Amino acid sequence: MKPKSIEEHKRKLKKEAVLGVAAAGFFQLLSAGCLFALCLVPDLPQWLWYIFMGLAVFCAVMIIPGVLLLKGRFREIEGGELDEASQ
Numbered sequence: 631m632k633p634k635s636i637e638e639h640k641r642k643l644k645k646e647a648v649l650g651v652a653a654a655g656f657f658q659l660l661s662a663g664c665l666f667a668l669c670l671v672p673d674l675p676q677w678l679w680y681i682f683m684g685l686a687v688f689c690a691v692m693i694i695p696g697v698l699l700l701k702g703r704f705r706e707i708e709g710g711e712l713d714e715a716s717q
Contacts, residue, residue, distance in 0.1 A: 644704060647704070655697075658689050658692055665682050665685045
């Protein structure tokens with residue numbers, strides 16, 4: 631079933647992009663939470679604590695590029711670059 635208008639098609643593409651970034655962000659936060667939970671293990675060596683904490687922070691920070699890429703994806707959708715490339 632094809633979208634009825636260009637605006638509807640753009641809205642559908644934006645929705646899919648947001649859902650993709652939201653899913654990726656959710657899994658990044660889930661990973662960061664699990665790694666942070668590993669930091670709370672009793673009698674954990676200090677060097678291992680630093681590794682787990684560093685990885686947890688890294689996972690959490692990697693959400694920022696996803697949001698920036700989403701912003702660029704919105705510009706592509708509004709510019710019609712995908713539609714031009716498909717023709």
